Amino acid sequence: MTVAEQNARARPDLTAQLRDAILNAEFAPHQRLVEADICAQFGATRASVRTTLLTLAGEGLIERLPHRGARVRAISIGEAIEIVEVRVGLESLCARKAAENLTEDGSEELRALRAALETAVSTGDLVGYSRLNQDLDRLLRALSGHEVATQLLERLQAQSARHQFRLGFLPGRAATSAPEHTAIIDAVLAQDPDAAEAATRTHLEGVIALLRTMD
Structure with missing residues (x-):
């Protein structure tokens, strides 16, 4: 070299x-x-x-x-909502695939991330909590092994990340979203594809509802 x-x-x-x-x-x-x-x-x-x-x-x-x-580029709330609506299907698919394809190493990573999320919420570390949410998204995509969904999601999430970062600092938001993220992790750890898909859909539908209040 x-x-x-x-x-x-x-x-x-x-x-x-x-x-x-x-x-x-x-x-x-x-x-x-x-x-x-x-x-x-x-x-x-x-x-x-x-x-x-x-x-x-x-x-x-x-x-x-x-x-x-x-x-x-400025992304409006309306466009951010549309992006999350598209993400619902793709992220639900990745969560399902992650549950189906879970490995021992993947389980260890998910458990460590779950513990870190709980610590961030309990200590009020909202910046750290937001970063960990992004880490969870990346990990679920990696565990899914679905390359097409991963490529599409990386682009979509980049476009909507600014608005979701703002949502993370709304009063009481972490207390609501943390159990939703935990439910997704637990469903994947249980290797329950239906529960993983449903928990992901529930979480993102909550994000859409919250974004609509900001429109």
């Missing part, structure tokens, strides 16, 4: 970095993404920034404007 290849591997993935920055509200909706500024902030080349912006535009996180560069 050449030195250039070693350096390339050592550098953090720019697309992941910028995606996380957008999802974590480090960039506001409609904020312009100036190539030179991104290069300076992330220590990246112009070529890598342009590639990243094209990738994130394809994911629906940013929009490219003729002769005006790129900016963070």
